Amino acid sequence: MTVGNDTNPLRIAIIGAGPSGFYAAESLFKSHLNVKVDVYDRLPTPYGLLRGGVAPDHQRMKSVAKAYERIAVSNPNFSFYGNVKIGKDISVDDLRNCYDALIFACGAETDKKLGIPGEDLPGSYTATEFVGWYNGHPDYQSRSFNLKCKIAYIIGQGNVSIDVTRILAKNDAELSESDITAVAQAALADSGIQEIHLVGRRGPAQSAFTELEIKEMGELEDAEPVVNPADIELNEASHLELEDEKNHKARKNMHILREFAALSPAGKKKKVVIHFFESPIELVGNGKVEAIRLVKNRLEGEPGNQKAIATDETIEMPCDMVFRSVGYRGIPIEGVPFDERRGVFPNTDGRLIKDDAPMYGMYAVGWIKRGPSGVLGSNKPCSAKTVETLISDIASLQFAPARSNEQLLEKLKNAGVDVVSFTEWQNIDALEVEAGQKVGKPREKITIVPELLAAAKTAVRS
Numbered sequence: 001m002t003v004g005n006d007t008n009p010l011r012i013a014i015i016g017a018g019p020s021g022f023y024a025a026e027s028l029f030k031s032h033l034n035v036k037v038d039v040y041d042r043l044p045t046p047y048g049l050l051r052g053g054v055a056p057d058h059q060r061m062k063s064v065a066k067a068y069e070r071i072a073v074s075n076p077n078f079s080f081y082g083n084v085k086i087g088k089d090i091s092v093d094d095l096r097n098c099y100d101a102l103i104f105a106c107g108a109e110t111d112k113k114l115g116i117p118g119e120d121l122p123g124s125y126t127a128t129e130f131v132g133w134y135n136g137h138p139d140y141q142s143r144s145f146n147l148k149c150k151i152a153y154i155i156g157q158g159n160v161s162i163d164v165t166r167i168l169a170k171n172d173a174e175l176s177e178s179d180i181t182a183v184a185q186a187a188l189a190d191s192g193i194q195e196i197h198l199v200g201r202r203g204p205a206q207s208a209f210t211e212l213e214i215k216e217m218g219e220l221e222d223a224e225p226v227v228n229p230a231d232i233e234l235n236e237a238s239h240l241e242l243e244d245e246k247n248h249k250a251r252k253n254m255h256i257l258r259e260f261a262a263l264s265p266a267g268k269k270k271k272v273v274i275h276f277f278e279s280p281i282e283l284v285g286n287g288k289v290e291a292i293r294l295v296k297n298r299l300e301g302e303p304g305n306q307k308a309i310a311t312d313e314t315i316e317m318p319c320d321m322v323f324r325s326v327g328y329r330g331i332p333i334e335g336v337p338f339d340e341r342r343g344v345f346p347n348t349d350g351r352l353i354k355d356d357a358p359m360y361g362m363y364a365v366g367w368i369k370r371g372p373s374g375v376l377g378s379n380k381p382c383s384a385k386t387v388e389t390l391i392s393d394i395a396s397l398q399f400a401p402a403r404s405n406e407q408l409l410e411k412l413k414n415a416g417v418d419v420v421s422f423t424e425w426q427n428i429d430a431l432e433v434e435a436g437q438k439v440g441k442p443r444e445k446i447t448i449v450p451e452l453l454a455a456a457k458t459a460v461r462s
């Protein structure tokens with residue numbers, strides 16, 4: 001059989017309609033082949049973490065969705081099948097029966113554990129559930145967060161931690177132009193939080209913030225940043241790291257952190273205290289988090305490879321709630337190899353591998369391919385590389401016996417799965433934007449699956 005030509009397109013299923021899934025679709029459409037791309041997502045809505053992760057007050061970033069929408073609507077060979085979970089509603093074998101190749105773009109949807117006593121006490125949350133809750137992700141709407149308390153600790157110092165800090169620190173007026181859910185906005189407006197502590201195990205020279213995000217900590221209306229001047233005294237190796245040409249990001253962070261350390265108290269309602277050289281060793285409390293025990297660290301190792309080593313010095317600080325933000329992990333799907341240690345689908349240049357052997361016809365992109373790092377744009381070259389691998393494999397692919405997904409759709413219908421098309425997603429989108437406009441927000445998200453499915457059937461577009 002010849003595929004990829006005018007009469008018999010190469011049939012690809014992409015599992016996950018997040019950024020990496022869209023970039024993979026785009027690369028396939030740009031190839032010299034005739035390709036039919038069907039994108040499946042377990043949610044009725046596309047865009048993955050762009051919708052459910054990226055902070056609601058960063059609307060410029062959210063506007064990237066327009067580029068993804070263009071990929072969907074400008075390619076007649078693109079189809080979206082929302083509300084379909086691969087591994088539950090449809091198996092990987094089902095897909096392989098009707099697609100020549102599968103591209104897994106299913107992200108890293110669970111969290112790494114801290115592995116310390118007290119981690120599961122009430123009052124200790126993952127950043128993922130908090131982010132999902134305020135961003136309207138249906139999985140997290142039943143969660144409740146007791147925000148009527150004073151002191152929050154956030155463990156980890158990546159951009160997700162900064163997002164959580166900023167959402168806790170902003171006042172109602174600052175949040176009112178975002179697309180945070182109405183429920184989250186009301187709970188945050190009523191919160192009693194006065195101190196937000198951001199804890200990092202290494203030093204300021206190793207911090208992983210982006211300059212813009214750390215800078216925003218100094219621009220909040222009701223909150224001021226606090227950095228202990230002793231924490232910005234650098235060891236010799238950190239000085240050398242900062243002198244490295246490639247380390248311009250760390251130099252910029254350092255400059256901002258030095259400015260924060262030199263600030264006099266401004267008497268704002270909330271404080272954002274940025275701690276370095278500390279790791280949590282226990283969450284303490286009787287039935288709920290009441291304190292956090294931290295160990296002081298020192299750095300050891302060569303410049304560029306310094307590790308945090310625990311000292312004998314520990315401190316116990318009062319604390320009402322903790323958000324753990326120390327990284328994400330992928331979730332296995334039956335029929336797909338999984339690297340337990342790294343939490344990814346093992347692959348070489350995007351082609352999955354099982355017992356060291358290449359799996360022609362099975363590929364990965366985005367966070368499930370390379371782990372949970374990198375911004376939206378990092379997924380574009382990552383997906384392009386995988387598509388290049390797939391196309392170079394074409395002679396080794398076993399072409400699918402079924403040349404359509406009709407039987408799959410029939411199976412889903414019989415199982416009562418309400419599949420959402422891209423046009424139906426656009427109905428949801430239009431309703432959300434309309435509801436948002438009424439209250440001066442970019443959108444008011446629909447956060448419950450049955451309501452999303454009902455909205456999908458409501459045509460409001462002219």
Ligand SMILES: Cc1cc2nc3c(=O)[nH]c(=O)nc-3n(C[C@H](O)[C@H](O)[C@H](O)COP(=O)(O)OP(=O)(O)OC[C@H]3O[C@@H](n4cnc5c(N)ncnc54)[C@H](O)[C@@H]3O)c2cc1C
Pocket residue numbers: 015016017018019020021040041042043046047048049050053054055058061084085086087105106107108109131159160163333365366367368373374375376377379
């Ligand atoms: C809290 C947070 C904030 C961020 N903020 C920014 C930012 O401001 N700027 C920036 O550039 N980057 C940001 N990022 C990074 C960016 O979101 C990621 O680089 C990007 O989303 C990764 O894309 P992905 O497609 O690999 O995964 P995802 O975006 O997670 O998409 C995976 C998709 O797969 C679907 N899926 C999962 N399992 C299945 C299954 N079994 N069947 C069907 N579908 C499935 C999911 O529903 C989801 O839609 C942020 C990340 C996080 C976590």
